[in-house]
Amino acid sequence: MSLSDDLGASPGVALAFATALEHALGDDALLTVGDTRATIAEIVGEEPTRVVAAAFAIGDDEAGCVALVALEPFAEALERAASDELLLTSCAAALQAAIDAIAEVGAIDIEAEPARLSDRAALDEQDNEPTLIAYPILDGGDVAGCFAIYVAAAAGAGRPTGAAPAAMPSAPAGATASGPGPFVLADVEMGVTAELGRCRMTVRELLSITPGTVIDLDRAAGAPVDVLVNGTPIARGEVVVIDEEFGIRISEILPQPTAAH
Numbered sequence: 533m534s535l536s537d538d539l540g541a542s543p544g545v546a547l548a549f550a551t552a553l554e555h556a557l558g559d560d561a562l563l564t565v566g567d568t569r570a571t572i573a574e575i576v577g578e579e580p581t582r583v584v585a586a587a588f589a590i591g592d593d594e595a596g597c598v599a600l601v602a603l604e605p606f607a608e609a610l611e612r613a614a615s616d617e618l619l620l621t622s623c624a625a626a627l628q629a630a631i632d633a634i635a636e637v638g639a640i641d642i643e644a645e646p647a648r649l650s651d652r653a654a655l656d657e658q659d660n661e662p663t664l665i666a667y668p669i670l671d672g673g674d675v676a677g678c679f680a681i682y683v684a685a686a687a688g689a690g691r692p693t694g695a696a697p698a699a700m701p702s703a704p705a706g707a708t709a710s711g712p713g714p715f716v717l718a719d720v721e722m723g724v725t726a727e728l729g730r731c732r733m734t735v736r737e738l739l740s741i742t743p744g745t746v747i748d749l750d751r752a753a754g755a756p757v758d759v760l761v762n763g764t765p766i767a768r769g770e771v772v773v774i775d776e777e778f779g780i781r782i783s784e785i786l787p788q789p790t791a792a793h
Contacts, residue, residue: 549630553623556614567668572664575675579604581604581677583651596681596683601679607677616725618762628644728757729755731747756768756783757771
């Protein structure tokens with residue numbers, strides 16, 4: 533059996549995705565996975581949707597992607613649940629859980645790319661492909677969105693040299709092969725967080741907090757604070773006051789890891 537056959541025979545990958553998405557939404561979330569459908573459109577129709585996808589490669593022979601196609605109300609709920617109120621943040625761990633489950637089902641090594649915002653048209657191109665697997669994601673009895681898996685031959689494996697893998701959702705217009713250019717992302721809103729420090733406490737200690745309680749942090753007075761974008765540290769700085777409001781004066785830009793090629 534092929535990997536697509538293995539994935540189609542068991543909903544384990546979709547269940548792993550739904551479970552991780554429940555965790556992102558919080559304790560009150562209860563998501564279930566419906567039976568597979570022939571196309572994404574059969575699940576979500578033509579309703580407005582938001583898409584987050586993560587591409588992956590299996591050696592030199594196969595490539596694919598996993599994606600959440602969320603109806604607008606569900607996308608908004610996911611945004612509200614994220615620490616930075618971004619859809620990408622709330623879905624990234626769930627998509628990675630799905631990719632890890634695919635690796636377990638196929639007993640294979642997978643190289644995954646970071647999750648990114650995509651668009652419905654990129655997935656609709658694969659809607660009639662036999663290797664696309666689509667699951668309804670149900671919130672109670674209502675369809676909240678669709679979880680899709682697609683696996684295909686990678687470029688160079690029975691495909692003209694230089695052709696893009698059909699499994700990869702196409703990037704927005706203007707993006708390069710290595711990722712969207714800065715001019716494409718210039719107007720994208722991102723959540724920026726300044727972190728003064730952290731601490732660990734038990735649930736009992738958390739419940740005992742009252743106005744006036746002092747919480748000890750793991751950082752000395754006067755130490756620089758971390759500046760994070762989407763949960764990733766990018767800089768350090770010092771707290772300043774500007775027109776009676778707090779601000780951060782950047783003192784250090786943190787080096788970012790170079791993406792593997």
